[in-house]
Amino acid sequence: MFDSRHIRTFDEVVRAGSYSAAARALGYTQPAITQQMKALERAVGTPLFIRVGRRMRLTEAGEALSRHAGVILDSIAAAQQQMAAITGLRAGRVRVCAFPSAGATLVPEALARLAVEHPGVRVELQESEPPESLERLVRGECDITLAFTYPGLQEQVPDELVEIPLMEDQLTVLLPAGHPMVWRRAVKLEELAHERWIAGCLRCRSNFLHECAELGFAPDIVFTTDDNLVIQSLVAEGLGIAMMPGLVLSFLVHEKVTGRALDPASRRQVSAYVLREHLDIPATALVLEGLRSVAANREGC
Incomplete structure (x- = not known):
């Protein structure tokens, strides 16, 4: 089962290109980003990133998850908006x-x-x-x-x-x-x-x-x-x-x-x-x- 926080962090790592850049964008420490990515890799059962020199590259599994991450996050955002509308009696x-x-x-x-x-x-x-x-x-x-x-x-x-x-x-x-x-x-x-x-x-x-x-x-x-x-x-x-x-x-x-x-x-x-x-x-x-x-x-x- 995926943790939505880990998917959001993963999407930012892919966007930023590194753990450190993602940490700055999200306001986390780099060790916190590292821990979240390790937890996500344990959940999917395979590595999502490999290091090539000083750069990080997505594995095949990482590329597959990256294609779905935006859809997953958009769906969560839409669900949150709908729940807020229902609890706020707008729907x-x-x-x-x-x-x-x-x-x-x-x-x-x-x-x-x-x-x-x-x-x-x-x-x-x-x-x-x-x-x-x-x-x-x-x-x-x-x-x-x-x-x-x-x-x-x-x-x-x-x-x-x-x-x-x-x-x-x-x-x-x-x-x-x-x-x-x-x-x-x-x-x-x-x-x-x-x-x-x-x-x-x-x-x-x-x-x-x-x-x-x-x-x-x-x-x-x-x-x-x-x-x-x-x-x-x-x-x-x-x-x-x-x-x-x-x-x-x-x-x-x-x-x-x-x-x-x-x-x-x-x-x-x-x-x-x-x-x-x-x-x-x-x-x-x-x-x-x-x-x-x-x-x-x-x-x-």
Whole structure:
């Protein structure tokens, strides 16, 4: 294995023509140059210089190494510049996997701030619901995962992941505009036991069924879809009502749909997850801080 310092010294010896001239150029003593060249020759397993009178001449191995030395040093310099850009947040890549409502709310606002303050940091977006999104993180397919958990359900998070709580997202009920309860500020879930329901993703559906069971009824689920826009359209057409996260209310697209909070309040925990060692990567830490800031502002509204 070559030592980059020895390659740099070797290149200067070739350029200067002697150990003493190289020592003057690099600010070393001549014995230090000699020691480095001996160490380099031990590493390559053959002499690099021979003396011809008072001059030094490259051996065949020395000539071969000389042809590569400039490329090696240029590559090291380029790598050092790129590392400095990444650690200085002038460059970098972060892969973020988010569930749909977070991807439509928390993520864009955080990335807008990032684009202004650190335009060289690029973010790649992925979309997936937990637990699949957490499994992607463990497999190394993303760097940050946004996922949610419900207090009434047992959640198994892989041991190698670190959870960074972001916010509590209050659950709401989506009602069609003509529903008799749209005039209330909040609704009780048990009062809607007779309704037809539209259920969401597997984790949300499990929580919904759990909350209904706690109140003593089994809901009549007539449609199931992971697509929030489809759910809104179904509710708008009067085909059912749905229990949805509060984050969804910020991108309601149907005038015929209204969201009402639950009484008593029901919430889910929204968190970011990373592999422990990724907390020390500057670009990842920067994106996490942006998500924390955006989530804190939303929760405080």
